[in-house]
Amino acid sequence: MTDRVSEASRRRGYDPAAMEGRWQEQWAESGLYKTDEDLRKPKHYALTMLPYPSGDLHVGHWYAMTPSDTRARFMRMQGYRVFFPIGFDAFGLPAENAAIRNGIHPRKWTLSNIERMRGQLKSMGAMFDFDAEVVTCEPEYYKWNQWFFLKFFEKGLAYRDEAPVDWCPSCNTTLAREQVVGLDRRCERCGTPVIKKNLAQWLFKITYYAEELLDFSGIDWPERVKTLQTNWIGRSEGAEAVFDIEGYGPVEVFTTRPDTLFGATFFVLAPEHPAVERTTTPDREAEVREYVESAGKMSEIDRTDVTRRKTGVATGAYATNPVNGERVPVYVADYVLMAYGTGAIMAVPAHDERDFEFAKQFGIEIRTVIAPPGWDGGELAEAYPGEGTMVNSGGFDGLSAEEGKERVTGWLEERGTGHAAVTYRLRDWLISRQRYWGTPIPIVHCAACGTVPVPEEDLPVRLPEDAEFAPTGESPLKRDEGFLYTTCPRCGGPAERETDTMDTFMDSSWYQYRYLSPHYDDGPFDPAEGEKWLPVDQYTGGIEHAVMHLLYTRFFTKVMRDLGLVDFDEPMVRLFNQGIILGEDAEKMSKSRGNVVNPQEFVDRYGSDALRCFLMFIGPWDQGGPWDGSGIGGVARFLRRALSLVAGGDPSGGQANPDDLERRTARTARKVTGDLRAFRFNTTLATLMEHTNYLLAVKSEVGEARWAEAMNVFVRLLAPFAPHHAEEMWTLMGEKFSVHERDWPEWDESLIQEEEITLIVQVNGKLRDRVTAPADISEEAAKELALASEKVQPHVGEGEIKKVVYVPGRLVNMVVA
RNA sequence: GGGGGCGUAGCCCAAUCGGCAGAGGCAGCGGACUUAAAAUCCGCACAGUGUGGGUUCGAGUCCCACCGCCCCUACCA
Known part of the structure; x- marks a missing residue:
């Protein structure tokens, strides 16, 4: 059906795909999209999130990139020098999986994908400056990942620690965080639930910047992202109190409620807490060991299932409450998480739901220490986590909970058994991957010298090209003797290289800087270029990166500032989150669901301008929504009608008042300008369509000079949306190439009235x-x-x-x- | 359990400070063109805004309570 549409159009001499191809060639030849270096103009660094080279551009890429391109074009016409680069996030698991499955080397697979996608990107007709292209799997790029690692290491921001990682027991490998999918935390590749595994891992100390990362005052970002990051960082204020476990020593607990300290009737350690083993009494040993082991084996899903009854066992030990010297029993229970706070808690069942549930089950005393308003002195039917008056709390009785927090904390401080404390939910960023296709971590392990960083002048530590792939789950680097065995840079003795590679989020944390000078040799980027362009003025991308990439890149910029590389605090001044385009079935597009929409079909049939405009037209950009291709014909028709304004075609005969031409033109210019500033592409297109309909209706009734002026404005307004059609019209009107170098139309406000x-x-x-x-x-x-x-x-x-x-x-x- | 978003015509979506519910498009219907169809062009119709209250001269818009759908998060002490 749709084929017949375009066939018929072609027979009538309208062949958008051919016309667009011609312009793309001419733009490339004339260097139209080489970055404008005219420093007299204000700068505008526009950036769309770095794409992964999965093989083919899908409609989601178009949805993310073409409005971004339209906006960049608009800025350009408004007199800014615009930098709008593109590149490829070229490391990562899919390439390695392809290697294991099909025997293609990840590099070959990745580079051929890039080759294909580069061509497809060009068919988009975007104003990307391909001279600035960055490919993160090239040594000239990842060398600087390693350089950053060394700088982080020097500053104590990179360290090695044993940490639990997500491990897929079926693929026998660790997974990147983004490959653990769904609430039930399954491996994306095979669907097996992941488990935690303890491995020595490299981490970046992002928590050092936790407080500063909560400050968004320098940036204009969506509230939603700021909220997500704030919640992710999860700042809690309270106190740390020291409980003494008999036969072991002091153990710190964190609490947000020091005012309830007198209500602590038991004490809980996380199963992984080092104190568990050493405090368990001999008679409890067997039971505790069994519990700890079963907790360790349990999948994350089961372990964190909130609907599950609380479990735990007594260790036989007792801990002493610092405020009243009371001995309370110590339990080990998996509702206490090693990863949060200190991995141990004082349990106050009267005022904490979880502790209440546990106490009920184990018959532990529930002592009210904060009287709820109107409390009758009886036993509470449920935990009361609210405010109230302190009772059963020795000398603190009668204080409000709020005041009690401060006074109890002060009391602890005076006696050296506690202090005010802030805890963050944010964990340090685990960057180790037991994978081949990533940046080698530039560290050497020497029997004599220990962990030794590779000297800067020896960078890059290259990935060996001849690695062998087998589905053993072991990184090929571990079996690559040429890579593995080396000499210690410190003592010259025999040593082994670190075989872990870096998380690919490392690559995307600073790529916006590399774009400025992708081949620069003396640093991650050329400071002279940085002066001209930094920081990014307008970033666009999906919200799914809110607490990963967008947090990491903020962290990186703060470290770069502290290294003296940049003089600002935030990487991107403004951010716009577009929505997600779903499949026709309103589900997320994925190959396995078979609902992926291939843009190429639509480009071939209707042209890229039509697809661009259609994606901008279907609704607000931040809303996303299911793909419904049935409407694209209408947008294609609009472009064809617009073109027919200058290329002849059917006379319209519609009814409209030709006297309104100037007023309507001015009004259209104003509306388009305002909506484009605010990223309202859908209403802008509607305005352009309306204006086109009007122009068609009055074309035969307007004098030549008035018509030429009106069309001149209209085509410039159309140019950011439909760059090819606008260029074609501009040329047919006898104007000088290129419309994209013209100024944005002004309008006379007085005409509008x-x-x-x-x-x-x-x-x-x-x-x-x-x-x-x-x-x-x-x-x-x-x-x-x-x-x-x-x-x-x-x-x-x-x-x-x-x-x-x-x-x-x-x-x-x-x-x- | 917590946080956020969205409900307007058959469908996708518009609607400035609260002021004519409709800009645009899809699908539909009628007409023109055609031997006929497609394409193209012209025209037409269609909802009272998820539900129930409230504020107001006036509510799609503001307030309260519900209903439905979607996304994020998850024992955070």
């Missing part, structure tokens, strides 16, 4: 008549005019007019008793 307006006449808020009046009508005259309306009379009748509401230029409302 109508001389006559339609006044709405209401009686008791109900529409009763419309009257035409001069635009500058006075309030008195408007009211008189409304009263005089015959249609109004029956509704007013004998009733008394109590009040007349007048909204200038809009309506008169008569209130009748």
Whole structure:
């Protein structure tokens, strides 16, 4: 069906795909999209998120990139020098999986994908400057990942620690965080639930910047992202208190409620807590060991299932409460997480739901220490986590909970058994991957010297090209002797290289800087270029990166600032999150679901301008939504009609007033400009369509000079959306190449005003008549005019007019008793 | 359990400060062109805004309570 559409169009000489191909060639030849270096103009660094070279551009890429391109083009025409680069996030698991499955080397697979995608990107007709292209799997790029690693290491921001990682027991390998999918945390590749595994891992100390990362004052980002990051960082204020475990020593706990310390009737350690083993009494040993082991084996899903009954066992040990010297039993229970706070808690069942549940199950005393309003002194039916008055708390009785927090904390500090503390939910960023296709971590392990960083001048540590791939789950680097065995840079003795590679989020944390000078040798980027372009002015991308990439890149920029590389605090001044385009079935597009929409079909049939405009037209950009290709024909028709304004074609014969030409042109320019500033592409397109319909209707009735002027404005307004069609029209109009180098249209505000307006006449808020009046009508005259309306009379009748509401230029409302 | 978003015509979506519910498009219907169809062009119709209250001269818009759908998060002490 749709084929017939384009076939018929071609027969009539409209072949958008061919026309667009011609312009793309000419743009490339003329270097139209080489970055403007005219420093007299204000800068605008526009950036769209770094794509992964999965093989083919899908419609989601178009949805993310073409509005971004439209906006960049708009800025360019508004007189900015615009930098709009593109590149490829070329390391990562899919390439390695392809290698294991098909025996293709990840590098070969990746580079051929890039080759294909580069061609497809060009068919988009975007103004990307391909001279700035960055490919993160090239040594000239990842060398600087390693350089950053060394700088982080020097500053103590990179360290090695044993940490639990997500491990897929079926693929026998660790997974990147983004490859653990769904609430039930399954491996994306095979669907097996992941487990935790302890491995020595490299981490970046992002928590060092936790406090600063909570400060968004320098940036104009969506509230949503700021909230997500704030929650992710999860700052909690409270106190740390020291409990003494008999036969072991002091163990710190974190609490947000030091005011409830007197209500602590038991003490809980996480199963992984080092104190568990050493405090368990001999008679409890067997049971505790069994519990700890089963907790360790349990999948994350089961372990964190909130609906599950609380479990745990007594260790036989006792801990001493620092405020009252009371001995309370120590339990080990998996509802306490090693990863948060200190991995141990004081349990206050009366005022914490979880502790309450546990105490009920184990028959532990529930002691009220904060009296709820109107409390009768009896036992609480459920935990009371709210505010109230302190009771059963020794000398603190009678204080409000709020005051109690401070006083108890002070009391602890005086005695050296505690202090005020802030805890963050944010964990340090685990960057180790037991994978081949990533940046080698530039570290050497020497039996004599220990962990030794590779000297800067020896960078890059290259990935060996001849690695062998087998589905053993072991990185090929571990079996690559040429890579593995080396000499210690410190003592010259025999040593082994670190075989872990870096998380690919490392690559995307600073790529915006590399774009400035992708081949620069003396640093991650050329500072002279940085002066010209940094920081990024407008970033666009999906919200799914809110707490990963967008947090990491903020962290990186702060470290770069502290290294003296940049002099600002935030990488991207403004951020816009587009929505996600779903499959026709309203599900996320994925190969396995078979609902992936291939843009190429639509480009071939309707042209890239049509697809660009269609994606911008279907709704607000931040909303996303399911793909419904049935509407693209309408957008294609619009472009064809627009072109026919200059290329001849069917006379319209529609009815419209040719006298309005200048006013409507000015009004269209104003609306398009305003909506484009605000990223409202859908309404902008609607405005351009409306204007096209009008122009077609009056074309034959307008004189040549007026027509030429109106078209000149219209084509420039169209240019950011449909760059090829606009260029074609511009040329057909006899204007000089290229429309994309022209200025954005201005408009005369005074032209927009109508001389006559339609006044709405209401009686008791109900529409009763419309009257035409001069635009500058006075309030008195408007009211008189409304009263005089015959249609109004029956509704007013004998009733008394109590009040007349007048909204200038809009309506008169008569209130009748 | 917590946080966020969205409900307007058959469908996708518009609607400035609260002021005519409709800009645009899809699908539909009628007409023109055609031997016919497609394409193209012209025109037409279609909802009272998820539900129930409230504020107001006036509510799609503001407030309260529900219903439905979607996304994120998850024992964070």
